[in-house]
Amino acid sequence: MADKRDYYEVLGVSKDASAEELKKAYRKITKENHPDLHPGDKACEERFKEANEAYEILSDEEKRKKYDQFGHAAFDPNAGYGAGFGDFGGFGGFGGFGDIFGDIFGSFTGGTRANPNAPRRGESVRATVNISFEEAAFGCKKEVAVGVVEGCPDCKGTGCAPGTTPEICPDCKGSGTVTVNQRTPFGVMQSSSPCSKCRGTGKIIHQPCKTCRGMGKIRRQHKVEINIPAGIDDGQTISKPGAGNAGVNGGPAGDLLVSVIVRPHARFERDGTSVLLEQEISYAQAALGAEIEVPTLDGKVKLTIPEGTQPGAVFRLKGKGIPFLRGSGRGDQFVSVLVKVPKNLTGSQKELLRQFAASMGELDGDAGRGIFSRKKH
Numbered sequence: 001m002a003d004k005r006d007y008y009e010v011l012g013v014s015k016d017a018s019a020e021e022l023k024k025a026y027r028k029i030t031k032e033n034h035p036d037l038h039p040g041d042k043a044c045e046e047r048f049k050e051a052n053e054a055y056e057i058l059s060d061e062e063k064r065k066k067y068d069q070f071g072h073a074a075f076d077p078n079a080g081y082g083a084g085f086g087d088f089g090g091f092g093g094f095g096g097f098g099d100i101f102g103d104i105f106g107s108f109t110g111g112t113r114a115n116p117n118a119p120r121r122g123e124s125v126r127a128t129v130n131i132s133f134e135e136a137a138f139g140c141k142k143e144v145a146v147g148v149v150e151g152c153p154d155c156k157g158t159g160c161a162p163g164t165t166p167e168i169c170p171d172c173k174g175s176g177t178v179t180v181n182q183r184t185p186f187g188v189m190q191s192s193s194p195c196s197k198c199r200g201t202g203k204i205i206h207q208p209c210k211t212c213r214g215m216g217k218i219r220r221q222h223k224v225e226i227n228i229p230a231g232i233d234d235g236q237t238i239s240k241p242g243a244g245n246a247g248v249n250g251g252p253a254g255d256l257l258v259s260v261i262v263r264p265h266a267r268f269e270r271d272g273t274s275v276l277l278e279q280e281i282s283y284a285q286a287a288l289g290a291e292i293e294v295p296t297l298d299g300k301v302k303l304t305i306p307e308g309t310q311p312g313a314v315f316r317l318k319g320k321g322i323p324f325l326r327g328s329g330r331g332d333q334f335v336s337v338l339v340k341v342p343k344n345l346t347g348s349q350k351e352l353l354r355q356f357a358a359s360m361g362e363l364d365g366d367a368g369r370g371i372f373s374r375k376k377h
Helices: 007-011 019-032 042-058 061-075 097-105 133-138 283-288 347-359
Strands: 125-131 140-151 177-184 187-194 217-228 237-240 256-262 269-271 274-282 290-296 299-305 314-317 333-340
Touching (some): 007 042, 274 283, 283 333
Antiparallel strands (some): 237 256, 290 299
16 A cells, blocks of 8 residues: 555645545545546546545545544555454454444443343444545435444354353452442442453353354445435435444444535536536627527536626526425526637638627727727726
């Protein structure tokens, strides 16, 4: 992974860049290098892919923290920084040693320790998905690959080898805690702490399951189908209940939280439920009026340009925008007109324009006033 460029360098931002700065830089680069604008240009295609990869990592708060700490190695399964589950030596697959014992030992509330064998809900899992502008507008189905912690199928989550059962801890009698008496100047104080013999589980496993090594859990890669609703916007999150990590002691599974990244479009911009489009027209079309075709999410439609249309004029195409995320109906599309000034005119064309300028009462020596300029009052 040494040949990869730094993700911050790819997006051209500093390491303390805000989420908004990251998004702005990402959109600028992907729009400038969009494959639709540069067909066959491999360099642009690579920059487009590189920006997508960088933004996918840096736009996710947890992934960004890992990247800041370990760099590209954080996402290399062979680097040993928690990307894979492989072995239990560092407990990387479960989110770290502390997280494991947090699950096993439970928590203390008001000095009373929670029952280590009580059912507990599994943790939620995060993922990202890249979709096109059109897919965000009209909705789609996507498959995302996620690593999920689930109960070991061989030991059914007990952590014991098949045919064996755990022993109730003789020290804590299965409670997972022991009471310690301490003499102080104020008298004898009692406190509870995790049982050292069973490590707070209340059980002792003499013959651990070979598949999960006594943990009762394994990590597996799954492909999960996600329904992306019409009208979803960049940065929004979709929740799939019960598709996260398995619960503890029969507790319910956590959720799968999928963050959506919408790739920029070659022509369209989005503002809420509105679609924005800049459309060039010729000077003659602006002056004389015309009927032109403009692209929309539904295909090309005809747009009437009135006679005397000024540069920057905006036309509204009702119901051609983004569908409302909740409820029925759609936003509108707004077409902003850019008047294209002709270049490299022939001698005869220039003469015709001079005649036109003369007919409009414009003087050749009136510097700063051309027939294409708008008068300011």
